Amino acid sequence: MNYEEKYSDLGKSLRSSLIRELLKYASVPNSISFGGGVPDPETFPRRELSQIASEVIEKEYNYVLQYSTTEGDPELAKQMISLLDNLYGIKDLDVDNVMFTTGSQQALELASKIFLDENSIAIVEDPFYLGAASAFRMRMSKFITIPLEEDGMNVDILERKLKELDNKGLIKKVKFIYVIPNFHNPGAVTLSLEKRRKIIELAEKYDLLILEDDPYGLLRFEGEHIPSLFKLAERGRVILLNTFSKILSPGLRIGAVIGDKEIVRKFVLAKQGTDLCSSALTQRIAARYLERYDLIQQITPTIKLYKSKKDTMMKAFDEYFSDIKGMKWVKPKGGLFTWVTLPEGFDTMEMFEIAKKKLVFYIPGQAFTPDDRPSSSMRMSFCLPPHEKIIEGVKRLKEAILEYGKSKGLI
Ligand SMILES: *Cc1c(COP(=O)(O)O)cnc(C)c1O
Secondary structure: OOOOOOOOOHHOOOOOOHHHHHOOOHOOOOOOEEOOOOOOHHHOOHHHHHHHHHHHHHHHHHHHHHOOOOOOHHHHHHHHHHHHHHHOOOOOOOOHHHHEEEHHHHHHHHHHHHHHOOOOOEEEEEEOOHHHHHHOOOOOOOOEEEEEOOOOEEEHHHHHHHHHHHHHHHHHHHHEEEEOOOOOOOOOOOOOHHHHHHHHHHHHHHEEEEEEEOOOOOEEOOOOOOOOOHHHHHOOOOEEEEOOOOOHHHOOOOOOEEOOOHHHHHHHHHHHHHHOOHHHHHHHHHHHHHOOOOOHHHHHHHHHHHHHHHHHHHHHHHHHOOOOOOOOOOOOOOOEEEEEEOOOOOHHHHHHHHHHHHOOEEEEHHHHHOOOOOOEEEEEEEOOHHHHHHHHHHHHHHHHHHHHHHOOOOO
């Protein structure tokens, strides 16, 4: 059968992601992969969760094994509201300000449905989080990209582009600014307080929404927590997306949308048509977990583990890369990634072939460009390989860099 002629325009446009293709290689024996973007399974509190799972299935079966409301578990909403108060200083929320989703990914997809038409414009960061890219692409393809710097998106460029759009009469087409404020995926940088304020000021000036995607905020290794845009802005301006994927377990598939009641209501309506409701079982497990345990205390060992692996990677970079002129990397203060940029002229996609032979893997920066342009950067995750593999992997990467650089006359 010829399926092609049956597909919708959207169906026709769907392609396997570059990451999916590249990561196929990473399971070859003896390979070292910095490619994956997932937490270390050893950090999942499996004993606690299995105990709670069996309790809630036995005692709360009429709730957890049943359909639930589209909004999600009110018990989890209570826990979420108190977490946001205690950890982020976000006050005065009630259950109508919160909706749970099947991972933050669903929130991104629902945002895409709610806000974007084919000719809408979304302001995004460059490099661009792939999950958001694929969600937003479902609806439209017009992105305005703002480069990331050491301290987050370049707000001067943001200001200039917004002014241009306004001058061309296009500002009403701009629906939101999408920001990952802490330990960016893939850029690894954190948005400074001054820039948070500037983005809010511009959003107010041009009357734009801000979509704040913050999966990593609690995974801070060092330095002070910076207030979220949600907290800093006037109420209603920012929609905050949160998830338990990076701090508890991605398998639970629990994300949260936090925002103005009217907006949350709209998300609920969009979600009804998507999946009726998220799993009551995993939401109630998370609710009872948060009730019983102190989340911060629970994730302290995880943070320590990631920090020590990050330190190992940074030390290996210093040792192996400091003699490569023009090479630089982000020293992340939290999260799962660093972002490495090779000297001008390098193409990390092309270099992947050499790295593959040396059995070391990363994600080429090209995967994160909105327009599929070659990149001299790459995303590297430090959270999964053991310490000695991190060092060995960096050593192999150095060999790949030298071999590629020499073959191209770049070093
Ligand atoms: C991991 C991640 C998410 C969340 O994914 P889930 O669907 O909640 O598992 C969202 N945004 C970014 C930037 C991420 O890195």
